[in-house]
Amino acid sequence: MTTKELIIQIKKKNSFLCIGLDVDLNKIPQHLLKLEDPIFEFNKAIIDATHHLCVAYKPNIAFYEAYGIKGWQALEKTIKYINKNHPEIFTIADAKRGDIGNTSTMYAKAFFEDLEFDSITIAPYMGKDSVEPFLAFKNKHTILLALTSNQGAFDFQTKQVEGKELYKQVLETSKTYTNSENLMYVVGATKAEYFTEIRKIIPNSFLLVPGVGAQGGNLQDVCKYGMSENVGLLINSSRGIIYASNNTDFAEAAAKNAKDLQQEMETILNK
Numbered sequence: 001m002t003t004k005e006l007i008i009q010i011k012k013k014n015s016f017l018c019i020g021l022d023v024d025l026n027k028i029p030q031h032l033l034k035l036e037d038p039i040f041e042f043n044k045a046i047i048d049a050t051h052h053l054c055v056a057y058k059p060n061i062a063f064y065e066a067y068g069i070k071g072w073q074a075l076e077k078t079i080k081y082i083n084k085n086h087p088e089i090f091t092i093a094d095a096k097r098g099d100i101g102n103t104s105t106m107y108a109k110a111f112f113e114d115l116e117f118d119s120i121t122i123a124p125y126m127g128k129d130s131v132e133p134f135l136a137f138k139n140k141h142t143i144l145l146a147l148t149s150n151q152g153a154f155d156f157q158t159k160q161v162e163g164k165e166l167y168k169q170v171l172e173t174s175k176t177y178t179n180s181e182n183l184m185y186v187v188g189a190t191k192a193e194y195f196t197e198i199r200k201i202i203p204n205s206f207l208l209v210p211g212v213g214a215q216g217g218n219l220q221d222v223c224k225y226g227m228s229e230n231v232g233l234l235i236n237s238s239r240g241i242i243y244a245s246n247n248t249d250f251a252e253a254a255a256k257n258a259k260d261l262q263q264e265m266e267t268i269l270n271k
């Protein structure tokens with residue numbers, strides 16, 4: 001999917017919501033556990049109930065890898081289900097990969113070609129030759145970790161390197177990479193006060209913003225400081241939406257929480 005197509009969807013749906021599909025078998029309604037593929041059935045019900053309210057889905061790959069081959073199969077079924085039934089929805093593999101060049105190329109093939117995700121999250125720590133293999137894929141997006149939502153972000157990301165915070169070095173250096181137009185960045189909603197500075201370096205890039213809901217990030221603040229001319233934000237909520245209820249009404253409860261966020265977004269967009 002191109003960035004242009006993503007922006008069209010945002011305007012059409014009055015939403016820049018990304019729903020995180022982080023399936024934990026200990027948290028989903030117990031009646032689903034009797035089914036052949038509870039992870040996929042859970043995702044399918046959530047997708048059927050929420051697809052009109054969001055523009056992106058983000059399965060975090062850890063929640064699938066944790067269940068071995070069955071988890072991987074459920075991930076494949078989930079992405080195929082989204083691509084077949086809702087091809088207009090942007091898909092994000094939250095995999096946080098990145099390695100020496102030839103290995104990065106294989107990660108890129110796995111997520112872009114085999115699984116057909118639109119984008120993948122990448123750790124910038126190994127630098128240019130670990131990121132550029134992902135950027136080489138046309139109409140696919142590489143979402144670089146810049147300033148993450150967790151407390152540990154302050155261990156390295158905000159430390160001064162040659163007179164500048166490391167996350168700023170990541171933003172500036174990555175702009176020089178070949179095919180950098182395919183870059184997006186992760187910035188945590190819990191770091192709203194940093195968005196003004198970030199926008200000075202990357203005024204138009206899309207930002208994937210996790211941390212609203214369960215981690216306490218505030219949507220209004222993120223939008224106030226982080227929204228660009230073309231919106232430029234994908235706000236993620238995972239647990240706050242998909243675990244709204246662990247009863248038979250789980251999908252409707254998820255849709256209600258998704259709608260609350262979407263309506264808040266619609267109000268912001270129409271201001």
Ligand SMILES: O=c1ccn([C@@H]2O[C@H](COP(=O)(O)O)[C@@H](O)[C@H]2O)c(=O)[nH]1
Pocket residue numbers: 020022060094147148149150186187188210211212213214215236237238239240
């Ligand atoms: O900085 C980051 C990067 C990634 N994440 C991931 O996003 C979701 C957030 O889930 P919630 O349940 O809405 O808190 C999850 O998959 C994280 O691994 C992040 O939180 N922060």
